[in-house]
Amino acid sequence: xxxxxxxxxxxxxxxxxxxxxxxxxxxxxxxxxxxxxxxxxxxxxxxxxxxxxxxxxxxxxxxxxxxxxxxxxxxxxxxxxxxxxxxxxxxxxxxxxxxxxxxxxxxxxxxxxxxxxxxxxxxxxxxxxxxxxxxxxxxxxxxxxxxxxxxxxxxxxxxxxxxxxxxxxxxxxxxxxxxxxxxxxxxxxxxxxxxxxxxxxxxxxxxxxxxxxxxxxxxxxxxxxxxxxxxxxxxxxxxxxxxxxxxxxxxxxxxxxxxxxxxxxxxxxxxxxxxxxxxxxxxxxxxxxxxxxxxxxxxxxxxxxxxxxxxxxxxxxxxxxxxxxxxxxxxxxxxxxxxxxxxxxxxxxxxxxxxxxxxxxxxxxxxxxxxxxxxxxxxxxxxxxxxxxxxxxxxxxxxxxxxxxxxxxxxxxxxxxxxxxxxxxxxxxxxxxxxxxxxxxxxxxxxxxxxxxxxxxxxxxxxxxxxxxxxxxxxxxxxxxxxxxxxxxxxxxxxxxxxxxxxxxxxxxxxxxxxxxxxxxxxxxx
Ligand SMILES: NC(=O)C1=CN([C@@H]2O[C@H](COP(=O)(O)OP(=O)(O)OC[C@H]3O[C@@H](n4cnc5c(N)ncnc54)[C@H](O)[C@@H]3O)[C@@H](O)[C@H]2O)C=CC1
Ligand SMILES: O=C(O)CCC(=O)C(=O)O
Numbered sequence: 001x002x003x004x005x006x007x008x009x010x011x012x013x014x015x016x017x018x019x020x021x022x023x024x025x026x027x028x029x030x031x032x033x034x035x036x037x038x039x040x041x042x043x044x045x046x047x048x049x050x051x052x053x054x055x056x057x058x059x060x061x062x063x064x065x066x067x068x069x070x071x072x073x074x075x076x077x078x079x080x081x082x083x084x085x086x087x088x089x090x091x092x093x094x095x096x097x098x099x100x101x102x103x104x105x106x107x108x109x110x111x112x113x114x115x116x117x118x119x120x121x122x123x124x125x126x127x128x129x130x131x132x133x134x135x136x137x138x139x140x141x142x143x144x145x146x147x148x149x150x151x152x153x154x155x156x157x158x159x160x161x162x163x164x165x166x167x168x169x170x171x172x173x174x175x176x177x178x179x180x181x182x183x184x185x186x187x188x189x190x191x192x193x194x195x196x197x198x199x200x201x202x203x204x205x206x207x208x209x210x211x212x213x214x215x216x217x218x219x220x221x222x223x224x225x226x227x228x229x230x231x232x233x234x235x236x237x238x239x240x241x242x243x244x245x246x247x248x249x250x251x252x253x254x255x256x257x258x259x260x261x262x263x264x265x266x267x268x269x270x271x272x273x274x275x276x277x278x279x280x281x282x283x284x285x286x287x288x289x290x291x292x293x294x295x296x297x298x299x300x301x302x303x304x305x306x307x308x309x310x311x312x313x314x315x316x317x318x319x320x321x322x323x324x325x326x327x328x329x330x331x332x333x334x335x336x337x338x339x340x341x342x343x344x345x346x347x348x349x350x351x352x353x354x355x356x357x358x359x360x361x362x363x364x365x366x367x368x369x370x371x372x373x374x375x376x377x378x379x380x381x382x383x384x385x386x387x388x389x390x391x392x393x394x395x396x397x398x399x400x401x402x403x404x405x406x407x408x409x410x411x412x413x414x415x416x417x418x419x420x421x422x423x424x425x426x427x428x429x430x431x432x433x434x435x436x437x438x439x440x441x442x443x444x445x446x447x448x449x450x451x452x453x454x455x456x457x458x459x460x461x462x463x464x465x466x467x468x469x470x471x472x473x474x475x476x477x478x479x480x481x482x483x484x485x486x487x488x489x490x491x492x493x494x495x496x497x498x499x500x501x502x503x504x505x506x507x508x509x510x511x512x513x514x515x516x517x518x519x520x521x522x523x524x525x526x
Contacts, residue, residue, distance in 0.1 A: 026093025
C-alpha cells in the first residue's frame with residue numbers, strides 16, 4: 001500500500017494544508033518520504049462533526065456486529081503485511097522482533113475487546129423491579145445500563161507505534177464501548193499511522209458503519225491536539241506521552257464549558273524494592289534481571305524501572321556488581337526521536353552532574369548520534385529525600401539506586417513517592433513481614449504491584465491494571481490496558497418506569513441478549 005501523506009477523515013483521504021510533517025528515520029536521523037500535510041482547525045471540525053453524526057448509530061450496533069468489526073480491524077492490520085513492520089522499524093528504530101510482538105499485542109487487544117463486547121457484562125445491566133405495595137412509599141421500576149460517552153480523541157504514543165497508537169488500547173476500548181474515535185497521530189511515526197489508519201478506515205466501510213466512526217489527523221499539538229480536546233463534540237480523551245502534554249490537555253478539558261475526562265498516561269519511575277532475604281539469596285540474579293528490564297526498548301517504556309530501593313550492605317554491592325557487568329554487555333540503542341534522545345541525555349547529564357549522585361555503571365558507548373547509552377546511578381536515602389529532582393522520570397534506560405540505612409527509611413521513601421504505574425517487590429518468604437508493611441503504602445501509590453518479576457511488559461487480560469495515581473496518569477480510577485479499560489468511556493443511565501417498548505434490549509424483561517444481570521440485587525442470567 002503506498003503511503004500518501006494524507007489524513008483520513010471519515011471515508012475520505014486528504015492532504016492537510018498546515019505545516020507538513022516528515023518522519024525522521026530513527027537510526028540515521030534523516031527525513032523520510034513522503035511529507036504529511038498537517039491538519040487545520042477545519043479538518044478537526046470535519047472529523048468531529050462526522051464522529052458526532054456517527055455516534056447514535058454506532059453506539060446501538062448489535063454486539064455481534066461491533067465485535068465482528070473489531071475483529072475485522074485486527075485482520076486488516078495483519079493484512080498490511082511486512083510493510084507495516086518495516087515502516088515502523090524505520091520510523092521508530094525499534095527492532096523487528098519487538099514490532100512483530102507489538103503488532104500481535106495490538107491485534108490481540110482488538111480481539112480481546114471483541115470478546116468483551118459479546119460477553120456484555122460491561123453493560124452492567126441492573127434491574128430493581130417495582131414494589132408498588134411498599135410502605136410508606138412504593139418503589140418505581142429502575143433499570144440501569146452503561147452507555148458510551150461519545151466521540152473520543154486518542155493521542156498516539158511515540159514509544160509504542162502500534163499498541164498505544166492509531167489502533168492501540170485507547171482506540172480499541174473506545175470503539176468497543178461504542179464511541180467513535182478521532183486519532184491525533186504521533187508525528188514520530190506518520191507512515192505507520194497512515195497504514196494502520198487505512199486498515200481501520202477500510203474495516204469501517206466493509207462493515208457498513210457510518211464513516212465518522214474513525215478519523216485520523218496529522219498536525220501540531222496546538223492546532224490538532226488542543227483543537228480536538230476543546231471541540232464540544234469530543235466527550236473523552238485518551239493520551240500517552242509527557243507530563244507537560246498530558247497536563248496541558250487536562251487543563252483544556254477542564255476549562256471547556258462542558259468539562260470532559262482525560263485519561264492521560266504520563267510519567268512514572270516504577271520503584272523496585274529489594275527486600276533483604278531476597279537479596280541474601282539472589283542479589284546477583286536480581287541485578288541481571290533488572291538490567292534486562294531497564295534496557296528493554298532502549299528504556300523507552302513508561303513501566304521502566306527508574307528507581308531501586310535497597311538496604312546498605314554487601315548484598316547491595318553484589319547486586320550493583322552484577323548490574324554493572326550486565327550493563328557492560330548492553331549495547332547503546334537507537335532512540336525513538338531526536339527530541340526523546342536529547343531529553344534522555346539531558347536527564348542523564350543532570351544526574352551525572354549532581355554531586356550527591358554517583359554513576360555506578362554505563363552501557364556500551366553509542367556508535368551513532370541517534371543512540372542512547374544505558375546508565376545506572378546511586379545515591380543515599382538522605383540525598384534522595386533532600387532533592388525532589390532525583391525522583392523525576394528520565395525517559396530511557398537510566399535508573400537510580402537508593403541506599404537505605406534501614407527498613408524504616410525504605411518505608412518512608414515509599415510513602416514520599418508520587419503516584420506510579422507499578423511497584424516491584426523482590427522478596428523471599430522471610431521478607432513477608434516487611435512486605436506486609438510495604439503493601440498498604442504501595443496500594444495507595446501505584447496501579448500494579450508485582451512480586452519477583454520486572455515491571456516492563458504489560459499483559460493483556462481482564463485483571464490487568466495499567467494506570468495509577470497522578471502523575472503516572474491523570475485519573476487513577478481506571479486502566480489503559482485490559483478489558484476494564486472499556487469502563488473509561490462509559491457512563492450509567494437509569495430508566496425509571498420505562499415501558500417495555502422503550503427499553504434497550506439489555507434491560508428488557510425477556511433478556512434477549514442473554515446477559516448476566518443484577519435483578520433485585522442478585523446476579524444471574526435472567
Ligand atoms: N510515560 C510515558 O508513557 C511516556 C512518556 N514520554 C515522555 O514524553 C517526552 C516526549 O515524548 P512524546 O511522545 O513526543 O510526548 P509528548 O507529550 O510531547 O507528545 C505526545 C502527543 O501529544 C501532543 N501534545 C504534546 N503537548 C501538547 C499540548 N500542550 N497540547 C496539545 N497536544 C500536545 C503531541 O503533539 C503528540 O501528539 C519523552 O521524552 C518522555 O519524557 C513519552 C512517551 C511515553
Ligand atoms: O510495559 C508495557 O508493556 C507497556 C508500557 C507502556 O504502556 C508505555 O511505555 O507507554
